[in-house]
Amino acid sequence: MTGPLEGLRVLVPRPASGSADAEAALRVAGAEPVVVPLVRTEAVDDPTVLDAALADLRAGRYAWLAVTSAAAVGALVGRALESAEALGDVVARTKVAAVGPATARALATVGVTADLVGTSGARALADAWPTPDVAGARVLFTRGDLAGPELVDGLRAGGWAVDDVVAYRTVPAGPAPDDVVAAWRDGSISAALLTSPSTVRALAARLGPPPSGTLLACIGPTTADAARDADLPVAVVAPERTMTALVGALADAVAAAHGDAPPAPAAPDAADLDHKETR
Template identity: 45%
Template structure:
């Protein structure tokens, strides 16, 4: 990785989720500020989530589709029996969700080449008969998965697994100038625009985050090739190389 000495990076994630990327950037010489702009909150209807998890364990679903680590955590918290024993197949949107499932003893059988909802839909074949799919999503999720799978002939059930709520940046962090801000979701992009402004260029974790950043008025300097710490760090390097 190129020397990032003297470069300042805002990493708006929780300290636990930011640790790996923070270490890579600091090792390259960057000054990194970690401060989340969103956080997870429980679903408003925990009984709906508990019922969905019970149906998974009872074998009433063919697939469960995972699009975030938060969804894995929420399912595990709602489960009264090990999810790894459930007679269901698991799909995961990308490397982080694959790892989260593996930590719960679950193997993801379907993972798209690109970590997007569109690619996840494309990775599914049409079912041979009636088949239910559970989509445990955040409250702000777009209907891409639901609509795409329904168009293929699946019977998708959406349950809210968690809510995304705002976390305010400290005043000194919000006012400071940075060379790059990393955005890891559309929600993060929108909060960065609202709390920090749109002057600082951003590095996006993937295409959907980049699109959300553009829509929020942010300038996208680079997009990671993959949703991994190493790829995001490489994108930060690319963005800094092109900056004054």
């Protein structure tokens, strides 16, 4: 049995360390993933604020820790190791929320179980957040430098005192390989998975607009808006913010392009922070 994307090459413009879910979902669908990191993450120049927040976290001064990406997990682990501690020990007295399943899995790999896992973006996670037990209860929100304010705004509106701390930076990666640039321009790469505004902007800058017939699948409306702002044609938006849903939406778009099925519906309005959404 062949998959719905059999024989297609699909660009995954993500760091190799964060592309495993996309590669697995594409291979199950029969596609060949073409992984090209167009952005990368790096430590903040001055970790003083982050280290102070982790000290408060360790002391139990936060009711919740909010984690918005696997990259944030890595940054937290790195700073905890600077003090010769495991992240699980640092958060032992605090509840932990993950913006989505991929972030929850990243936490689980370092021994941290998420008490609250979002499914449809930052705004929905804020809506699902419990009310504070006492006035002034604190949340530590750790994020990339380009992440949006949706979760922070929602939590503050719900009565929480939120410390908004940048845990890592998103910067451009090196140039795409010449063979990938050529394949993009001649249409032999059939589609791309877009999972954050930062990857959209990097794709537009490094590769340029796709040729006619190349399909761009976006993980959510924030990413789709960034693509449209860059004059990139959006073929489909995933109905859920998971790689399985994104690849499924792409398969529907491919079928629709061949007259076999309608495309997947657009996702609800939500910030696409999971899967290393860094804007």
